[in-house]
Amino acid sequence: REELTHLILKLLQAWKEPLSHFNQHIEHHQELPDDSLSKAKQISKMVQELETGVEKVTEKMQSMGMISNSLHGMASSEATGLSISNEANMMSDSDFIHCFRRDSNKVQSYLKILKCRIMPENSC
Numbered sequence: 001r002e003e004l005t006h007l008i009l010k011l012l013q014a015w016k017e018p019l020s021h022f023n024q025h026i027e028h029h030q031e032l033p034d035d036s037l038s039k040a041k042q043i044s045k046m047v048q049e050l051e052t053g054v055e056k057v058t059e060k061m062q063s064m065g066m067i068s069n070s071l072h073g074m075a076s077s078e079a080t081g082l083s084i085s086n087e088a089n090m091m092s093d094s095d096f097i098h099c100f101r102r103d104s105n106k107v108q109s110y111l112k113i114l115k116c117r118i119m120p121e122n123s124c
Contacts, residue, residue, distance in 0.1 A: 002067040004114045012051040019044045
């Protein structure tokens with residue numbers, strides 16, 4: 001449980017900066033429809049909300065003694081060590097979206113596994 005929670009938080013936090021850069025990048029593309037920019041901003045907001053939700057679940061699990069407090073205070077400083085390199089800045093939009101989708105699927109799978117480990121009665 002603890003390792004899964006830690007991994008989920010790290011993945012979500014690692015995407016903050018790249019998504020911010022991606023949003024800035026697409027804002028400069030005049031040929032993109034407004035709904036593309038809107039969707040990119042919506043994705044960033046959803047990642048932030050998901051991270052906040054996972055942090056709340058983590059706090060609840062800690063208060064119930066399901067996991068230790070070692071995740072407490074796992075600030076974004078750990079994830080910000082993953083700053084964007086020049087290679088990532090040159091990544092094509094389609095590659096970026098592909099990587100984001102792949103990591104999003106991982107987070108979804110990890111959350112399902114975590115749910116089954118927390119509440120095994122849900123016939124997982």
